[in-house]
Amino acid sequence: MPVYNKLVRDLIPQVIENAGNKFTTRTLDPSEHLTEIKKKLYEEVQEFQETMNHQDALEELADILELIHSALPIHEATYEDLEKIRIAKKEKRGGFEEGIYLIEVEDE
Numbered sequence: 001m002p003v004y005n006k007l008v009r010d011l012i013p014q015v016i017e018n019a020g021n022k023f024t025t026r027t028l029d030p031s032e033h034l035t036e037i038k039k040k041l042y043e044e045v046q047e048f049q050e051t052m053n054h055q056d057a058l059e060e061l062a063d064i065l066e067l068i069h070s071a072l073p074i075h076e077a078t079y080e081d082l083e084k085i086r087i088a089k090k091e092k093r094g095g096f097e098e099g100i101y102l103i104e105v106e107d108e
Contacts, residue, residue, distance in 0.1 A: 006043075007036035009066075034074045041067045 016023045048060035
């Protein structure tokens, strides 16, 4: 039996069971949950970097967004709270839409 030891989506146990397989799971405490979300987020970002087409990229971005949604309650925040912070940062420093690539800054 393969050992995974990783965070999975909430319905994966039912998928495994429906396939006729047995499994072992446990529910993580909030501290462990956040640690595993961070690990999974890193994994999904790596997978996003490896995508070769728009559909695969969107699938990985959706996974990243789902992990962000899962992390918010642990930080006692909502998606709306996050959006307010995102918008404030964008208004102050801009977004990333223009693809500006900083080469160097000369010290005065």
